[in-house]
Amino acid sequence: MIRLLPFILIPVIIVSGLGYWRYLAGKQNLIAPKQTGSQVDQAPIEVPKTLPAVSTAEPVPQVNNLKSPSPQVSISSSDDSKIKDLESTIIDLKTRIAVLEKPTVSSPVAKSPLYIPLGASGGPWLYADWTSLNEYQVSINPDNYTDYVSMQLEANFRLVGAPGTGYARLYNLTDKSAVASEISTTSTSFGVLTSSAFKLASGQKLYTIQVKSTSSQDLYIQSVRIKVNF
Structure with missing residues (x-):
């Protein structure tokens, strides 16, 4: 049994070494991006002295296109005739009401001879x-x-x-x-x-x-x- 122990430990040690080496390699890859990002953050940002001119003329047509178009109401000739008849009826009613609202003047009754x-x-x-x-x-x-x-x-x-x-x-x-x-x-x-x-x-x-x-x-x-x- 003791003679077989070296043959068992050697493969275990090799496998453990390979696993440890992979662990260290993966850890270094995770640290490297963080350092790069910190370096980028520490770099000064240059702001342009002049900003490009912004025109509102171009967006206006686009905004108008986005607006919902007003509904177009189409009136047929029959509907137009009905509207005119209704207006004529209203005018006639107003005339009759005006006549009814006038105070009636009682004419004197003529006496017979x-x-x-x-x-x-x-x-x-x-x-x-x-x-x-x-x-x-x-x-x-x-x-x-x-x-x-x-x-x-x-x-x-x-x-x-x-x-x-x-x-x-x-x-x-x-x-x-x-x-x-x-x-x-x-x-x-x-x-x-x-x-x-x-x-x-x-x-x-x-x-x-x-x-x-x-x-x-x-x-x-x-x-x-x-x-x-x-």
């Missing part, structure tokens, strides 16, 4: 000059007809025969003055005649009808009244 009767069914009369007819009288105060505009004499009368002309007018018995209300006819048939407009004197007055005819023709009166206009 009033009639003051003087008498009916009289005659025949044959007068060549103006003559008052006592059968046709009425007392009138125009102040009782507030806001009246005018009055008119209406008479339905005729002549008995032709030729000739029959006349009639309103007469103020109180003031003994004729009212500008003369009417005339040449017809032998009854017909309503209306005088021009007039206004009566203020206050309570007594009025009658005066008549006359030409060519010796009798005159008949069916009805007489005064029309009050407002």
Whole structure:
């Protein structure tokens, strides 16, 4: 056994030596880069005195290209027509609203005419000059007809025969003055005649009808009244 020991130890020693040698070689390789790096770090760094000019003109187009393009909205002819119709409808609605918002001015209600009767069914009369007819009288105060505009004499009368002309007018018995209300006819048939407009004197007055005819023709009166206009 002792004789075999040298043969066992010699290979072990050789293997151990080779392993130690490899260990030292690997350790030196790890240390060498660190020293090189430290030497590089210790070397002074030279800074250039002038820096290259930097232009912003070139990056601007590139930056603009990076921006997202704005969406392009395409409007068809049908959509354009609908928009125009909508705008027209809005304008029409605004016009109607403006009309509705205007204050309504109430127009005064027109009053219907009033009639003051003087008498009916009289005659025949044959007068060549103006003559008052006592059968046709009425007392009138125009102040009782507030806001009246005018009055008119209406008479339905005729002549008995032709030729000739029959006349009639309103007469103020109180003031003994004729009212500008003369009417005339040449017809032998009854017909309503209306005088021009007039206004009566203020206050309570007594009025009658005066008549006359030409060519010796009798005159008949069916009805007489005064029309009050407002």
